[in-house]
Amino acid sequence: MSSNFLVPPVVLGILACQTTHQRLGAGSALLRWGVDLADSLALPCRLEASPIGYGLYRKFGYEDLDVLDLNVTEMWGVTNNDGSNWGAKNAIPLAGPAPDGVLRSVIMRRPVKNAVVQ
Numbered sequence: 184m185s186s187n188f189l190v191p192p193v194v195l196g197i198l199a200c201q202t203t204h205q206r207l208g209a210g211s212a213l214l215r216w217g218v219d220l221a222d223s224l225a226l227p228c229r230l231e232a233s234p235i236g237y238g239l240y241r242k243f244g245y246e247d248l249d250v251l252d253l254n255v256t257e258m259w260g261v262t263n264n265d266g267s268n269w270g271a272k273n274a275i276p277l278a279g280p281a282p283d284g285v286l287r288s289v290i291m292r293r294p295v296k297n298a299v300v301q
């Protein structure tokens with residue numbers, strides 16, 4: 184087991200940007216602040232990524248740890264009529280593509296930068 188698992192991580196609770204102001208860099212700026220803080224403390228990071236947030240976190244060095252596949256169609260009868268991003272293509276190397284009707288969140292970790300393995 185990696186020594187990373189023994190270190191308390193910096194956990195991102197929630198990240199959201201007003202819909203009218205998305206894709207303008209605010210999410211990246213806030214995430215940069217958080218990962219820089221973690222790096223300055225030599226701590227790993229953890230989060231649970233929504234389907235839309237997943238790509239942003241990959242860009243900042245987060246890695247797939249596990250998936251939470253929720254079959255919202257089966258459970259609540261909600262269907263993805265407009266082809267929204269439900270995360271079907273996220274974390275495919277780890278879990279394969281998510282089936283229709285499933286909303287996929289991904290548990291992610293960002294290892295300690297320049298970690299020294301002992």
Ligand SMILES: CC(C)(COP(=O)(O)OP(=O)(O)OC[C@H]1O[C@@H](n2cnc3c(N)ncnc32)[C@H](O)[C@@H]1OP(=O)(O)O)[C@@H](O)C(=O)NCCC(=O)NCCS
Nearest residue numbers: 198199200205206207208209210211232233235236238239
């Ligand atoms: C995820 C979120 C916080 C990103 O904030 P933002 O200010 O739009 O982010 P940025 O402008 O810095 O975008 C950086 C990258 O995020 C990704 N991204 C942002 N919005 C996206 C969207 N709607 N779909 C897919 N990827 C998206 C892209 O990779 C983007 O880079 P690019 O524009 O070069 O392609 C914002 O989309 C949001 O509030 N979404 C709804 C709430 C949510 O799902 N939050 C994540 C919880 S884990």
